[in-house]
Amino acid sequence: xxxxxxxxxxxxxxxxxxxxxxxxxxxxxxxxxxxxxxxxxxxxxxxxxxxxxxxxxxxxxxxxxxxxxxxxxxxxxxxxxxxxxxxxxxxxxxxxxxxxxxxxxxxxxxxxxx
Amino acid sequence: xxxxxxxxxxxxxxxxxxxxxxxxxxxxxxxxxxxxxxxxxxxxxxxxxxxxxxxxxxxxxxxxxxxxxxxxxxxxxxxxxxxxxxxxxxxxxxxxxxxxxxxxxxxxxxxx
Numbered sequence: 341x342x343x344x345x346x347x348x349x350x351x352x353x354x355x356x357x358x359x360x361x362x363x364x365x366x367x368x369x370x371x372x373x374x375x376x377x378x379x380x381x382x383x384x385x386x387x388x389x390x391x392x393x394x395x396x397x398x399x400x401x402x403x404x405x406x407x408x409x410x411x412x413x414x415x416x417x418x419x420x421x422x423x424x425x426x427x428x429x430x431x432x433x434x435x436x437x438x439x440x441x442x443x444x445x446x447x448x449x450x451x452x453x454x
Numbered sequence: 455x456x457x458x459x460x461x462x463x464x465x466x467x468x469x470x471x472x473x474x475x476x477x478x479x480x481x482x483x484x485x486x487x488x489x490x491x492x493x494x495x496x497x498x499x500x501x502x503x504x505x506x507x508x509x510x511x512x513x514x515x516x517x518x519x520x521x522x523x524x525x526x527x528x529x530x531x532x533x534x535x536x537x538x539x540x541x542x543x544x545x546x547x548x549x550x551x552x553x554x555x556x557x558x559x560x561x562x563x564x565x566x
Contacts, residue, residue, distance in 0.1 A: 439545035
């Protein structure tokens with residue numbers, strides 16, 4: 341009964357490949373997010389979706405394409421992977437996307453690009 | 455200047471010690487403030503929200519200083535289990551919508 345679940349937990353791949361990370365939340369939240377945490381531990385927002393609509397896109401290369409088939413799912417597809425994409429990617433959700441809400445994070449996907 | 459800044463530490467303290475971290479933010483229009491805790495190789499989890507009047511939850515006290523644009527977290531009677539990275543998060547609203555910006559985290563290590 342994990343609240344925010346993302347798969348896979350680990351992803352090791354070669355440069356130039358295309359890969360996807362899936363995320364699902366069973367909390368009934370309207371807003372979902374993707375965050376990237378680099379090797380220096382900075383956690384930066386990449387995208388947010390509210391009820392399947394893109395709300396925030398924080399200057400992320402267009403090789404990253406989020407897809408939200410419904411408000412409980414937000415997947416992240418990455419084309420032409422680069423070494424600098426290596427990081428931990430966290431999916432998160434919040435009730436309505438209001439600023440004073442608690443974020444619930446998934447357990448993260450550690451992406452290693454070789 | 456980064457939007458949200460924290461001393462990365464590590465802060466090495468003995469059990470039972472009191473330790474405090476600060477977090478500065480640059481956007482004076484920021485409205486909401488939080489402390490998250492992140493254990494090694496785990497996801498961040500909300501520790502506490504920070505209210506204007508300051509708030510306390512057991513051994514943890516959070517305070518906001520709007521004039522100097524920083525928030526603080528005080529941990530009393532440190533336990534070994536408090537060892538973790540503490541991330542501050544500041545919300546602001548811009549053209550893109552509500553955004554929660556995280557600091558780089560402060561690492562705390564509590565020693566026996």
